[in-house]
Amino acid sequence: MTCHTAFGKWTGASASGRRAGHGLANGFSPATGADRTGPTALLRSAASLDTSNWGNGGALNLRLGTTFVKGKAGEKLLAGLLRSYLVTQGGMQVQLNVLDAETLRQARSHPDLYPGLLVRIAGYCAYFQDLAPEVQDELIERTIHG
DSSP, X not given: OOHHHHHHHTOOOOTTSOOTTSOOOOTTSOOTTTOOSOHHHXXXXXXXXXOTTOTTOOOOEEEEOTTTTOHHHHHHHHXXXXXXXXXXXXOOOOEEEEOOHHXXXXXXXXXXXXXTOEEEOSSSEEEXXXXXXXXXXXXXXXXXXX
């Protein structure tokens, strides 16, 4: 489930603007930096895919900032976003990471201070400090909404 990072090293530039050697999209998530119009657009796009022939589903990662889900207003916003995607639009699944890039940078520089930091990769959870540096970089670079 991290082959998108390794395969990207051997793949030339793509028409979408991804540079040669950069990671491919993880699961059916947008390529890093390609989801520029917000979480609603990302989820609408994912829900529009015909997944009827996907025997094991597909990983859709959505990274939200901590301020996005903060307090009652954030809780209501997140619930509405997920309800719309999963119930109204018929979305298959979504994996959430709620964190900020600075926390990940700190965890990379000082792994002893973040021994229990779990992150969603592309279909599974892993301890951040156990990931290869290029996978850590990809997580830090993923678009953050909120």
